[in-house]
Each structure stands twice: as C-alpha cells, then as structure tokens.
Amino acid sequence: MRGVHLLSSLVVLALASFLASATDPGPLQDFCVAVNDIKTGLFVNGKFCKNPDDVVAEDFFTSGLDMPGDTSNKVGSNVTTVNVDRIPGLNTLGITLVRIDYAPYGENPPHTHPRATEILVVAEGTLEVGFVTSNPQNKLFTKILKKGDVFVFPIGLIHFQFNRGHENAVAFAGLSSQNPGVITIANAVFGSNPRINPDVLTKAFQVDKNVIDYLQKQFWVPN
Numbered sequence: 241m242r243g244v245h246l247l248s249s250l251v252v253l254a255l256a257s258f259l260a261s262a263t264d265p266g267p268l269q270d271f272c273v274a275v276n277d278i279k280t281g282l283f284v285n286g287k288f289c290k291n292p293d294d295v296v297a298e299d300f301f302t303s304g305l306d307m308p309g310d311t312s313n314k315v316g317s318n319v320t321t322v323n324v325d326r327i328p329g330l331n332t333l334g335i336t337l338v339r340i341d342y343a344p345y346g347e348n349p350p351h352t353h354p355r356a357t358e359i360l361v362v363a364e365g366t367l368e369v370g371f372v373t374s375n376p377q378n379k380l381f382t383k384i385l386k387k388g389d390v391f392v393f394p395i396g397l398i399h400f401q402f403n404r405g406h407e408n409a410v411a412f413a414g415l416s417s418q419n420p421g422v423i424t425i426a427n428a429v430f431g432s433n434p435r436i437n438p439d440v441l442t443k444a445f446q447v448d449k450n451v452i453d454y455l456q457k458q459f460w461v462p463n
C-alpha cells in the first residue's frame with residue numbers, strides 16, 4: 241500500500257514538474273534574468289538565465305511608462321506592455337505590467353489572456369469594463385470605473401474596457417504571468433492567417449456569408 245502511495249506521489253511530482261515547464265514556474269532562485277546568448281547563460285528555466293554575477297539593476301528596470309501610446313487606430317486604444325521581453329529580470333517571476341491608453345470613446349476590444357489574471361486601476365477618465373464567464377452561463381460582470389477604481393479580470397475569460405468619456409483615459413494593470421499572451425477575439429476569428437473557411441464562420445455566427453466576407457476583409461488592429 242505504501243509502495244503504491246509512493247509511486248502515485250512520484251507520478252504526481254513528475255506531472256507537476258512537467259506542467260511547471262509549460263506555465264510560469266515557481267522560481268528556484270532569487271531571480272533568473274533572461275538572456276538570449278547561451279554562452280553567457282547558466283541555468284535553463286524556461287529561458288536561459290544570465291549569470292547572477294553579471295546581473296545589474298538595469299535588468300530589473302524600464303522607463304517611459306509616463307508616455308501615452310498612440311491611440312490613433314481604429315479601436316482608439318493602445319497597450320504598452322512591460323513583460324519579460326522588456327524587463328529580462330521578470331523571467332520566472334510570473335508578473336507583467338501594462339499601461340493602456342484610450343482615446344475618447346476608444347476601447348480595448350474583447351480579448352483574453354490565456355495565462356494571466358489581470359488587476360486594473362484607472363489613472364484617468366471613466367471606463368466601462370466587463371468580463372464574461374464560461375459556457376453555459378456566459379454571465380456578464382460589468383462596471384463603470386472612475387479614477388482610482390480597481391477591477392479584476394479572471395484568467396482566460398473574455399474581457400474589455402471602453403472609454404465612455406470624451407476625454408482620454410489611462411489605466412495600468414498587473415497580470416499574473418511574465419508573458420500573459422493576448423487573444424483578441426475579432427482578430428483571431430476574422431483576421432486569422434490564413435483565413436478560416438468562411439463556411440465555418442457563417443454557421444458559427446448564424447449570419448449571411450456576406451457578413452463574414454466583410455468581416456474577414458477588415459484590418460484588425462493588433463492591440
């Protein structure tokens with residue numbers, strides 16, 4: 241009995257370490273500053289780690305988040321992402337920061353982060369935000385946020401922010417992954433490369449094929 245228990249513990253342990261390699265792993269050391277050049281790297285943990293002797297404060301630093309992103313695009317928003325690609329010191333630490341700018345009536349269109357929960361604070365303006373739960377409920381949780389208000393978007397769920405005001409709006413958000421990923425619904429469904437067979441989408445959305453043709457011809461802002 242004890243042998244079986246030990247064996248199943250080992251299987252669980254092996255499975256856990258396998259899964260850890262596919263998700264943001266718990267750090268095995270204080271930090272693992274990402275480096276692209278194998279020759280200067282030491283340990284492998286998702287990315288190569290910079291030799292700790294060579295790590296400097298700059299590896300944990302970036303600047304420029306006081307600068308608004310350019311919102312002159314079709315959706316009227318811009319996400320400036322500070323993830324492991326911008327701060328190599330974030331490697332293995334499971335966190336990302338974004339600044340989101342919204343033109344008047346601009347929006348961050350419905351999207352999901354496959355690997356992160358998001359917590360957002362409004363720095364300027366008024367935002368209508370929301371997320372929708374899984375099937376079959378597909379329940380919408382929505383709220384109007386003012387400066388200083390905070391809202392959470394649970395991992396994997398489709399969510400959005402819309403600037404209701406006629407002034408610019410600004411928000412900052414933390415996300416629980418060094419590389420949260422973004423799937424913008426319209427871009428993935430109507431802007432995929434190559435295109436999804438329109439028959440698939442015509443049936444899925446229960447609309448006329450012309451509507452799908454129209455949507456597939458649009459330029460979807462990679463926000």
Ligand SMILES: *[C@@H]1O[C@H](CO)[C@@H](O)[C@H](O)[C@H]1NC(C)=O
Pocket residue numbers: 308309310311312313317318319461462463
């Ligand atoms: C966001 O703003 C940056 C900096 O102004 C710009 O380089 C980038 O093209 C903008 N992205 C979109 C999707 O408009």
